[in-house]
Every structure is written in C-alpha cells, then in structure tokens.
Amino acid sequence: MAQTVFAPWDNPDEKPLIQFKNVTKRFGDFTAIDNLTQDIYTREFFALLGPSGCGKTTMMRMLAGFENPSEGQILIAGQDMAGVPPNKRPVNMMFQSYALFPHLSVWDNIAFGLRREGAEKTQLAARVEQMLKLTRLERFARRKPHQISGGQRQRVALARSLAKAPKLLLLDEPLGALDKKLRQDTQFELMDIQEKTGTTFVIVTHDQEEAMTVASRVAVMDEGRIMQVATPAVIYEQPNSVYVADFIGDVNIIEGAATPHPQADGYSVAWAEGQPQFHAKTNRSFAPGQKCFLALRPEKVAISAEPPEEAANRIQGKIIDIAYLGNISTYHVRLPNGTMMKAQTANTRRLSRRSLTWEDAVWLSWTDTAAAVLEG
Amino acid sequence: MRRALLIAVPYLWLLALFLVPFLIVLKISLSDTALAIPPYLPTLDFTEGWAGIWGFLQELDFENFTFLTQDELYWRAYLSSVQIALISTVLTLLVGYPIAYGMASAPEHWRATLMMLVILPFWTSFLIRVYSWMGILSNEGLLNQLLQGLGLIDQPLIILNTNTAVYIGIVYTYLPFMILPIYAALEKMDAALLEAAEDLGCSRLTAFWLVTVPLSRQGIIAGCFLVFIPALGEFVIPSLLGGSGTLMIGKVLWEEFFNNRDWPVASAVAVILLLILIIPIILFQRNEQKQREREG
Numbered sequence: 001m002a003q004t005v006f007a008p009w010d011n012p013d014e015k016p017l018i019q020f021k022n023v024t025k026r027f028g029d030f031t032a033i034d035n036l037t038q039d040i041y042t043r044e045f046f047a048l049l050g051p052s053g054c055g056k057t058t059m060m061r062m063l064a065g066f067e068n069p070s071e072g073q074i075l076i077a078g079q080d081m082a083g084v085p086p087n088k089r090p091v092n093m094m095f096q097s098y099a100l101f102p103h104l105s106v107w108d109n110i111a112f113g114l115r116r117e118g119a120e121k122t123q124l125a126a127r128v129e130q131m132l133k134l135t136r137l138e139r140f141a142r143r144k145p146h147q148i149s150g151g152q153r154q155r156v157a158l159a160r161s162l163a164k165a166p167k168l169l170l171l172d173e174p175l176g177a178l179d180k181k182l183r184q185d186t187q188f189e190l191m192d193i194q195e196k197t198g199t200t201f202v203i204v205t206h207d208q209e210e211a212m213t214v215a216s217r218v219a220v221m222d223e224g225r226i227m228q229v230a231t232p233a234v235i236y237e238q239p240n241s242v243y244v245a246d247f248i249g250d251v252n253i254i255e256g257a258a259t260p261h262p263q264a265d266g267y268s269v270a271w272a273e274g275q276p277q278f279h280a281k282t283n284r285s286f287a288p289g290q291k292c293f294l295a296l297r298p299e300k301v302a303i304s305a306e307p308p309e310e311a312a313n314r315i316q317g318k319i320i321d322i323a324y325l326g327n328i329s330t331y332h333v334r335l336p337n338g339t340m341m342k343a344q345t346a347n348t349r350r351l352s353r354r355s356l357t358w359e360d361a362v363w364l365s366w367t368d369t370a371a372a373v374l375e376g
Numbered sequence: 377m378r379r380a381l382l383i384a385v386p387y388l389w390l391l392a393l394f395l396v397p398f399l400i401v402l403k404i405s406l407s408d409t410a411l412a413i414p415p416y417l418p419t420l421d422f423t424e425g426w427a428g429i430w431g432f433l434q435e436l437d438f439e440n441f442t443f444l445t446q447d448e449l450y451w452r453a454y455l456s457s458v459q460i461a462l463i464s465t466v467l468t469l470l471v472g473y474p475i476a477y478g479m480a481s482a483p484e485h486w487r488a489t490l491m492m493l494v495i496l497p498f499w500t501s502f503l504i505r506v507y508s509w510m511g512i513l514s515n516e517g518l519l520n521q522l523l524q525g526l527g528l529i530d531q532p533l534i535i536l537n538t539n540t541a542v543y544i545g546i547v548y549t550y551l552p553f554m555i556l557p558i559y560a561a562l563e564k565m566d567a568a569l570l571e572a573a574e575d576l577g578c579s580r581l582t583a584f585w586l587v588t589v590p591l592s593r594q595g596i597i598a599g600c601f602l603v604f605i606p607a608l609g610e611f612v613i614p615s616l617l618g619g620s621g622t623l624m625i626g627k628v629l630w631e632e633f634f635n636n637r638d639w640p641v642a643s644a645v646a647v648i649l650l651l652i653l654i655i656p657i658i659l660f661q662r663n664e665q666k667q668r669e670r671e672g
Contacts, residue, residue, distance in 0.1 A: 066571055086574040099572035103590045112586075116577030146670075164576070 006216060007231075008041035015078070017042045017168065017200050018063065023072035025058055025224075032058040034224035035072070042167075045194050045201045047211035049247075050221035056204045059221075060170050063202065064093045077167060087116075092166040096173045098157035100145040106156050107132070107141040113164040131159040134193060151182050158190075162197060171203040175210060187213045208248050212236070220244045236297075242374050245295035250330070252301070252341050254278070254294040258286040258373065266368055269294060272337045278313045282373040293374045300370040301343035303331055304363050305355060311365035317341065319360045331356065333364055398650070405643035406436035416640050440644035449628070450645065454652065456623040460539065460614075461607040464546035468603045469596065471547055472554030476595075477588075479555070480562035491559070494552050506545060506616050513541050513617070537619030545613040550606065554599035561595030562588070594667045601660035609649055625649055 008014040016039035025033040032055045040046045048056035061067045062074060065086035074081045076090065092113070100109050110131050114124045132138045135155040140148050145156065154174065161169055174190070175183045191214050194201050205211050211218045212232040219229045220243075228235060228244045239245035242253055256271035256278070266281035269292060278294060286292055308314055320340070321332035324347075331343045343364055356362060407416040418435045421428050444450045479490045497505060512518045513536040520532040535541050565588065573583035589596075611626030618624070625645065632642035 064571075064575060066574075085579075086571070087577045087579060091575075093572070093575045095568045095572055097566060097568050099566060099568040101569060101572075101587060103593075112573070113576035116582070160576070 006043070008044070009039070009217065014041055016040060017077055019075040021073040021075070023062070023069045023074060025062060025067060026070045031224050033069070036224070036226060038219065038226060038229065040200065040202065042200055043198055045191065045203070045214055045216045047215035047218045048202065048204045048221060049208055049211040049218050050206065052206060054221040055224040056221050057172065060093070060172055060202060060204050063168065064091055064170055065089050090167040091170060092161040092164055093170040093172065094157050094161040094174050096176060098153050100153060100156055100160070102145055105142055105144055106137060106148070109145070109156055110160045110163050112160065117164065127163060131163050134162070134196070135159040150177055151186070154178060154186065158193070162193070162199065165197070166199065168200045168202065171201060173205055174203065183210070190214055220247055239295060239372055239374070242293050242295065242376055245372060245374065250298050250342060252296040252298065254296065256292060256294065257289050258292040259288045267292070267373060269373070272339065275335070275337055276315065278371070279368045280371045280373050281368050284373060284375065286373070291376070293376065294371040295374055296366065296371040298330060298342040298344035300366055301341070302365045303333070303343040303345060303356065304365070305360065307363050308365040312368035314363055314365040316361060316363055319356060319358055319362055322358065333362060401643045401646055403436070404639050405440055405647050406438065407640045408435070408439070409638050409640050414639065415637055440640045441648070443641060444644055444648065453623045453625045453628045454648070457608055457625040460542060460546070460624060461604050464543055464550070464607050465600050465604045467543055468547045468550055468554045469600060472551055472599060473558055473596070476555045476558035476562055479559050480565070494555050498552070502549065503612065505549070506612055509541070509545055509548065509617060510536060513544065536617065539618065539622055541617035542614050542622055545617045546607050546610060549613065550603040553602040557598035557602065558592055558595040561592040565591050594663065597663045598660070601656055601663070605653055605656055605660070608653060
C-alpha cells in the first residue's frame with residue numbers, strides 16, 4: 001500500500017500549529033524580520049535556510065520567546081504568544097552550543113526541565129530513562145558533559161529538549177559542531193526521532209544539504225523575508241527566483257529575452273548575439289522580449305563528443321576545467337561567446353575509459369524542460 | 377636539572393622569608409620573657425658546643441601556650457576575630473556578588489573599564505584609605521554632615537570606634553578580592569545556559585539559583601577565603617576604626633609585642649593564629665586543586 005503523502009500545507013482544513021502574522025522585528029534601525037507571514041503545521045520538519053544575518057535565528061528566538069516581535073502576531077496552537085515568557089511556552093529549544101549545564105550529569109541535564117514541572121519521582125526517572133534510550137545514551141547517564149564526545153553532547157541536548165514532550169522543538173544549527181560523517185548519520189537519526197515522537201521540528205541551518213535531507217518543507221530566507229517555501233524537491237527543481245535557484249545547489253544562470261515560440265508551446269530565449277536561441281517550457285508567461293533568466297542545473301546538461309541528435313538545446317564548447325569529485329565530475333565548458341557553463345556527469349565508468357579531457361571540443365545539450373525560466 | 381633549579385628559586389625564597397622567620401617565632405614562643413636585649417631567654421650560644429645546645433633546648437617549654445589557655449582574654453579575642461572575619465566575609469560576598477554579576481553582564485567594551493575601577497583603590501596606600509574612612513565615619517565626619525544637612529537625623533550616628541566601622545573597613549578593603557574571582561567565574565559562563573534554563577521552565581530567579589550560583593561556586597569559595605584569611609589576622613582596621621570594645625587577635629598581638637614587650641607570649645599568640653589559619657588555607661588549596669582538575 002502506498003503511503004499517503006504528508007502535505008498538510010495543501011489541505012485547507014488543516015489548522016496550522018504555528019502562525020506568523022505580519023511579523024516584523026527591528027533591532028534599532030536594522031530590520032531583522034520584514035512583515036513575515038507563514039504557517040507551520042503539526043508534525044512538520046520545517047527548515048529555515050539562509051545565509052547568516054537573514055533573520056532565520058531571529059524567527060526561531062521569537063518562537064522560543066527570547067525576542068518579541070516589534071509588530072505582528074505569533075500564534076502557537078491558536079494562542080497568541082505576545083508576553084508569554086520562554087518558561088511558559090509549549091516550546092523547547094536545542095541550542096547551537098548545546099548549552100548543557102556543566103555542573104550536572106547527563107541524567108540531571110535531561111531531568112532538569114521535568115523537575116521544574118514538579119514531575120513525580122518515578123515518572124520523572126522513567127521519562128529520563130526513555131530519553132536516554134531514544135538517544136542511545138544509557139551508558140553515559142552518570143557522566144558530566146565534559147566527559148563525553150561532541151556527538152554524545154549533541155544527543156544529550158536533543159534528549160533534554162525532548163524530555164518535556166514539547167509541542168514544538170526548535171533546533172538552532174544543531175549539527176554545526178559535528179564533522180561531516182557524523183552529521184550525516186545524525187541527520188537521519190533526527191528524522192527518525194522526529195517520526196517516533198511526532199513532535200513538530202523547526203530547524204535553523206545554513207547548510208542546504210542538511211535542510212534538503214531532513215525537512216518536509218524548506219523556507220529559503222534572505223534579508224528578513226522568506227523567498228520561497230516548498231518541499232526540498234520543489235525548491236530544487238522549481239525555484240521561484242534566481243536567488244533561490246542560486247542559493248540551493250549548483251546552477252547555470254543565463255540571462256536572456258523571451259519570445260513565445262511560434263510552433264511549440266514555450267519560449268525561445270535569445271541570450272547572446274549570434275548564438276542560437278535556447279528553448280524552454282514553463283507555465284509562467286512572458287511578454288515578447290521580456291527579460292528572463294534560465295536556471296539550469298549542471299546535472300541536467302549532457303556532455304558528449306559527437307553532436308547529439310534531437311536535443312531541444314545544444315551548443316558547442318571547449319572543456320576548460322574538470323572537477324573530479326569521485327562519484328561525479330563537473331566540466332567547466334567555455335561557449336563560443338566566452339560564457340562559462342557547467343555540466344555534470346555521473347562517473348559510472350572507470351577513469352581510464354572516459355574519453356573527455358581538457359581542451360576537447362564538446363557538445364552540451366539539454367531538454368526544453370530542463371531549465372527553469374525565471375523573472376528575476 | 378634546569379627544572380630543579382627553577383623550582384629551587386621560589387622554594388629558597390620561601391625558606392628564607394617564611395620558614396626561617398617562622399622557626400624563629402616558634403623558638404621565641406617557647407622561651408621565657410626576660411629583662412634583656414633581646415627580651416627573652418635562653419639565647420643560643422654556639423661557643424659552648426653540644427652541651428650548650430642541649431642546655432638551650434632543655435630550657436624551652438610550652439609555658440606560654442598554657443598561659444594563653446588560662447587568660448580568657450586570648451580565646452575571647454580568637455573567637456571574636458573568627459566571628460568578625462566570618463561576618464565580614466558574608467557581608468563582602470553580599471556586596472561583591474552583585475558587583476561581579478553586573479560587571480560580567482555589562483557590554484564587553486565596558487568590562488575592562490569596570491575592572492580598572494575595581495582595582496583602582498589599590499593605587500593608594502591602604503593606610504591612607506583607612507584613615508580617610510575615619511574622616512567619613514567620625515561624629516563630625518562627611519557622612520554625618522551629609523545626613524544632618526539633608527535633615528535625615530538630628531543626632532550624629534556613632535559609627536567610628538564601633539564594630540560597625542570595622543565591618544565597613546574590612547568590606548571596603550577586601551571587596552576587590554571577592555569581586556575578581558567571582559567575576560572571572562561569571563564571565564566564563566555561556567549566556568545560552570540561562571536561556572536554556574528558562575526554556576526548560578525556570579523563571580529568571582530559579583535560573584539564577586540553579587545555574588548561575590552553582591557555576592560561580594568556585595569563584596565564591598575562592599573569594600571567601602581571600603577575604604576571610606587576611607581579615608582574621610587584621611590589625612590596622614580594628615585599631616584605627618574599631619573601639620575599645622573591638623577585640624581582635626591582631627590587636628592583642630600588637631599590644632603584647634609593643635606595649636607589654638612580652639615577646640614570648642606574643643609569639644605564642646602568633647603561632648596559634650597561624651595554626652588557626654592553616655585550616656582554611658588547606659581547604660582553599662583543595663578547592664583550587666579541584667577546580668584545576670575539573671578544567672584540566
């Protein structure tokens with residue numbers, strides 16, 4: 001049986017857990033969040049992605065209650081959070097630095113929040129044991145934070161923030177301090193825990209790979225505004241702006257003028273004088289001669305020594321550089337007018353049997369649906 | 377070899393300037409008082425050889441220590457010193473902690489200046505600063521003039537020459553020794569810890585008790601010892617600011633030496649004082665060691 005797709009944001013009857021309503025946050029004359037409206041739903045794994053200073057951390061701190069919006073409203077489960085201090089919110093946060101209490105053992109760190117609730121002793125112990133088990137920390141319960149490794153500390157921080165079973169868990173760059181391998185393992189662990197506990201997660205990160213891996217939806221932010229909110233696949237395949245296309249992954253951006261194609265649907269894009277026009281299909285509409293941008297992912301560009309037949313777009317160029325990454329290679333190809341373009345192929349054959357090398361004249365080709373046509 | 381030499385320098389220093397004088401004081405405390413120069417007997421005479429040394433040792437006894445237990449003045453002075461030192465330490469902590477806390481939470485570019493202000497009084501002689509307190513606290517002093525000028529009191533407050541003046545003097549003098557270690561502990565603290573505590577359900581006040589205070593514990597302990605140890609033997613402050621009713625062992629010691637010219641009894645008083653101080657000093661050392669182990 002096929003699983004139903006988790007997409008509460010498409011269901012108009014679904015009530016959002018978190019609602020940002022025209023929220024603005026200013027620090028002095030700096031606007032950190034600019035009139036932002038956004039819903040986040042129960043059981044979502046919502047990622048705030050953006051460069052540093054884009055306002056993603058401010059959004060999270062407003063949810064936790066450490067900052068108050070200058071204007072607008074934040075609702076959690078329908079309740080206005082204005083004036084509700086951090087200790088009275090159904091929200092817990094996992095801090096970037098983990099913020100583990102150095103004078104308390106792992107066990108006491110996890111029990112800290114439960115004790116403040118006045119939880120009954122046996123219940124408290126049971127809950128702490130459960131958290132230790134969930135994060136596989138049973139063996140370290142008696143240790144102090146400085147006696148365990150970075151990865152273990154990260155798990156203590158997670159266990160501590162989950163112990164009170166919050167409606168909403170905020171994760172501030174939770175994996176930033178871990179090395180790459182451990183980070184990847186932990187990402188899957190996080191998703192697993194999120195699924196097991198059914199908690200809504202909001203994660204702040206500047207690592208797009210991390211956001212793409214863990215999140216049900218990603219919000220790409222820039223200068224206090226959300227540029228696009230969508231599933232990772234949509235963000236990647238159908239970015240709504242050059243900013244989003246450029247921020248996520250590798251991309252070739254080609255500026256040109258669109259004219260509706262006389263025969264097929266779609267547009268012809270004149271991008272450089274004396275060069276053949278490119279063809280692209282899109283459901284956006286452009287006026288004849290309107291400025292547009294083609295966002296073309298390198299892996300969607302095929303590279304071959306012989307001219308390809310029946311390609312919607314093809315152009316000749318010369319290989320200037322090859323970035324060999326093991327599983328894939330990225331070719332930097334110079335087009336006749338000097339424009340550089342990136343094409344990527346998976347290295348399914350051994351190195352010695354590949355034919356393309358530096359200075360080779362090659363053909364680049366792609367289909368008419370490969371590129372996203374953007375207004376700016 | 378070089379390391380041994382390096383270590384030898386401070387040890388020789390301590391040997392010459394601490395251990396040898398202490399042994400001399402210990403020897404005098406075991407001697408008898410005499411009308412002579414120096415005012416005690418016996419004195420060591422090497423000209424008579426081993427017999428002379430043997431005779432010298434035989435004349436030493438614990439008579440002066442026995443005397444200290446018989447006259448209630450001495451143990452009352454010890455007790456009163458411990459009491460005054462303890463109360464002053466608590467008062468200094470109560471005044472110093474908020475200052476240290478304020479410094480640690482001040483904006484970073486202000487901290488060096490605030491630290492400077494705490495250390496600034498050391499640039500003036502200790503004695504002059506204590507004398508100036510006499511000018512402030514006396515019946516016609518600045519404080520009384522101010523309060524009377526504001527119409528808050530009719531009669532001058534009698535502060536000088538009471539224990540209150542001694543407490544004020546000790547708290548004032550030793551405040552930096554309390555502030556600096558606590559500040560050092562608080563400054564290291566990650567501000568995110570308090571946010572984490574609040575996030576987990578603490579009010580500001582409980583977060584302070586459960587996180588800030590335990591994390592500054594080492595600083596509090598260090599500061600308390602740094603105030604208690606010198607305050608216990610304090611002599612200048614009680615003699616200048618205290619009254620006839622202020623009984624402190626440092627003052628007794630001074631009177632024994634210079635007024636009574638009874639060097640052996642005075643030395644015995646000093647030896648006992650040192651023994652009393654050794655207990656907190658050892659505790660202090662252990663606290664420091666623990667802290668180093670924790671950080672290391």
